Amino acid sequence: MPAPTNKESDDLEKSIIKQLVAVVGEAAVLTTTEDTGPYAVDWRRRYHGRPLAVVKPASTVEVAAVVKLCADNRVAVVPQGGNTGLVGGATPDESGTQVIVNLSRMNRIRGLDLVNNTLTAEAGCVLATLQQAARDSDRLFPLSLAAEGSCEIGGNLSTNAGGTAVLRYGNTRELVLGLEVVLPNGEVWEGLRGLRKDNTGYDLKQLFIGAEGTLGIVTAAVLKLFPLPKGRATAIVACETPRQALALLSHLQANCGERLTGFELFSDYCLGLVLKHFPASQAPFAARFAHYALVELTDTLSADRVQSVLEEALAAALERHMIKDAAIAANESQCRQFWGIRERIPESEAAEGRNVKHDVSLPISHIAEFIEAAEASLVRRLPGIRMVTFGHLGDGNLHYNVSLPQGMSPDAFTGVADELSRIVHDHAARLGGSISAEHGLGQMKREEITHYKSAIEINLMKRIKAALDPDGIMNPGKVI
16 A cells, blocks of 8 residues: 555644544644643653644543544554653654643542542642642542642553652552553543452553553542541651661661651762752751761651650660761751752752763662662762762662763763663662662663563563554553
C-alpha cells in the first residue's frame, strides 16, 4: 500500500481534530503552538515535543471516546496530569502526530467512606486537595512530596510516587485499593472496589500503577485513609557519617516503632547550598557537621507525648555516642523550618549550576557502602566533583546528585554526564539496587534500564505491553 500523501495526512489530522472537538468540545481541544506549548515540555525543560493536539476530557466517558478514536486511527496517546515528572514521561515526541490527553479537568472527589477509611477521587485531583479533603474529615492521606501543590493523583499512580512518608505508609502502590482505567482500545475497566481482601485472581490494578501510562489511562482510584495524627515531633540530628545515620535509624525504629514516619538524610554540602541560596534559612546548629538526619514522629497521641518519646530516644542515642547533636523543633513553625531545609535542596542545587540527577534505591543495609564507593569512583573520574547527597534514608531512596567542579564549563560537564550516571548506576546495581526509586523511567532512562534488568524481565514487560496495547499507541517511547 502506498504511503499517504501530505494532503492525505493533513486531511486525516483535520478529521481527527474535528472528531475530538465533537467528543469534548472546542474549548477542550488545543491545537496552536501557543496553546499547546506548556503541555509539550517537561518540568525540567529537558524534553520538548510537538503534539497534534492537547485534549482535556472532563469525564471517563470522554476519555474512553478520545482513546477509542485514537485507537481506530492508530494515533498515539500521551497521558498527562500535572506534568511535574522528572524523566520526560508525559512529553510527546516532535512528530506532530501524538495526542496529549490531559486529565486536569477530571478533578472531582467521587466519594468518602469514613467507616471504610477510603476516598475515591478522579485522576486530575491535585494531591494537596486530597490531603486537605482527608484532613477536613479527620483523616490522613499520607502521600506527600515536594510537588504536592501541583502534581495530580493520576500521575502519582502512574509513576508509583514515593515521597517523605514511605517509611511508614509505603509507596503510592500500597495506598490504592481500586482503580478505574481506560484501556488502549477505549474500553473501561471498572475496578473501583474498596476491598482490602480480594483473592480472586490477578491483582490487575498493580499492572497500571507505575506503568507511566503505557498500558492505559487511570481515570479514578479508591485510596486508603488513616487516622489523623494528633501530634508530631521533628528533629534534625547531626551525624558524622551515613553509617552513623543508619545506626540511628535502627535505634529509632526499635524505640519509637511505627511512630517513625520520616527519616531523611542530607549532607553538610546540601545544607551549605540552602544557606547560600536561601539566606533566610537558619542552620540548625552553631557548629557544622558532615551529615544530618531529619527525623519525624507522628501519632494519635498528643504532641507532648510524641515529643517526649522522641526526646527520650535521642537522649539515649547521645548517651551512647551514636550521634553528635540533636535539635528538636519547639513548635510547628520550627518544624516547618526544619522541613524547609530539606525541601529547598533541589532548588538550591539548581541555582548553584549544572548537575546530574540520580534517583537510586538500595537495600538500607548497603546505603553507606554505596555512598562511599560511588563517591570514590566519581572523584577518580572527575577530581573536584561535588556530591549533593540527600534523600529518604528510611526507605533506601537516595537522590545522589553530582555538581560540576568549580571552574569546569557546563558544556564540558554535560559531555561526561552519561559516564557519571553509569558509574552511579553500576554501583547501585552491584549492591542490589535500582536506578529509579520513585521518578520512573520515562524517556530519560528507557535505554539505560536495559543494562540492569535481565532479558527475561524486559521480555515479560514487552509481552504485557503487547497483550494490552498491541498497536503500541499508549505513550510510545516511554519505559520500554
